[in-house]
């Protein structure tokens with residue numbers, strides 16, 4: 001079981017079905033179930049392209065992102081990797097055996113000194129690779145923070161801006177547009193000037209699987225500009241809050257004093273999994289359990305996302321509305337909680353007058369916002385609206401569900417295909 005407190009949460013028939021469906025979604029996000037679809041000991045076969053592996057004098061990996069460790073393990077079980085680097089979040093323990101891989105646990109969601117150290121090691125590693133060798137980049141969400149080399153700005157300033165952006169309600173595309181314009185490696189710059197061949201296998205945690213946004217397109221390229229970065233700063237009213245050096249850099253870039261990020265990809269990058277894979281697996285399970293299903297993805301402001309979900313709940317019984325994606329949340333309090341817990345709480349608030357339903361939502365990465373949980377699951381028990389509002393006001397949804405014993409615990413799942421959830425009637 002991926003859900004560690006499954007038994008504790010399985011307190012009603014509806015919740016049991018919810019948990020079964022959620023488990024299937026989480027399993028579908030596990031690289032061990034994804035990598036073998038594309039890789040055999042002889043070749044990588046993807047998007048109609050075949051890469052024969054025996055033509056290379058050595059195969060190496062560079063993995064960064066929340067799924068870095070499990071992607072490496074899954075690949076290493078199939079092909080003989082000479083050695084490589086794995087960069088995963090602090091707190092997420094590597095399960096890899098042996099000394100073949102150098103492992104870094106760096107800061108997430110904000111970069112730290114280890115993010116910089118890891119990035120420098122990756123650059124060194126790539127400089128040592130020769131023609132005829134292949135580096136497989138295993139990329140997943142979280143990579144932007146885990147691997148960082150600020151360009152002509154201090155790490156402290158970068159951390160400060162990251163914090164502002166995290167709380168601003170900006171989309172990940174907007175967030176990463178700014179990160180790419182402050183970095184020496186993002187937006188494809190990492191793979192510039194390498195002699196070896198490279199290929200990126202990417203797990204998507206971004207709407208539309210936009211390769212230039214996932215982990216800031218570090219092995220791909222960037223289609224955004226300094227001007228767009230400045231517009232985003234203005235849109236979220238951050239101009240007077242960001243450090244002067246950063247504003248200066250963006251303005252210099254806009255004036256052409258600093259080269260733009262690469263606009264052409266130097267290596268092939270392929271999406272090997274996305275949120276839809278989880279939703280499909282959940283739908284299959286829900287159908288097997290006898291539910292009529294509907295699936296949808298939600299992005300954008302969490303209040304609008306809640307509204308969209310409410311509008312799509314069927315009037316019929318024995319139905320399951322499955323949703324995935326990643327709404328944005330503006331953090332307004334000092335409480336504990338993340339997108340998923342807040343979403344479940346908002347649905348609960350709106351579902352007070354409905355017949356019995358079960359609501360669940362979880363981050364496939366296992367860590368919702370600043371909480372220690374993946375998300376929450378609850379039936380629409382009667383709760384005074386003012387109480388819910390109070391928790392929402394402090395961005396404190398995890399504490400609300402802690403009181404109800406309804407937080408879902410998975411620990412780090414070593415994957416990241418955004419969020420998954422459902423409303424079960």
Ligand SMILES: O=C(O)[C@H](O)CO
Nearest residue numbers: 141142143144214215
């Ligand atoms: O690392 C990142 O940039 C986000 O998780 C999106 O991929």
